[in-house]
Amino acid sequence: MRFKRYCKTLLLENNPDLIEAYKNVHSPGNTWPEIAQGMKEVGILDMEIYIHENRLFMIMDTVADFDHDRAMNELAGKPRQSEWEAFVSRFQVTSKEASANEKWVLMERIYELDPSAEYKAIDGQQKQTK
Incomplete structure (x- = not known):
């Protein structure tokens, strides 16, 4: 199966309490189901987020014909997406109005x-499962 991989980064506020709260928001059962559903609908197959101190690193695997800009614009309009972005912005070095595409x-x-x-980052890295 062919797919594309994108890697992204974002900074959290350098506050141990906020970092722990952000990790808790993303723990199993605490993420909003509409957010995961919206990601799947735009062609995101899998996503992982890693943390080191206040730096986040995301690996995003997508369908092979994924158009990053188009999908991120579509995702921004999905149910509760802007509400989610405003909610998590308190943990991030960003504004409440920023979309996921503007933050990551x-x-x-x-x-x-x-x-x-x-490859160019915006085009994603072509990958194939073995």
């Missing part, structure tokens, strides 16, 4: 153990 910055790959091709 695409990262450029600079190394891969077994490189297959160059």
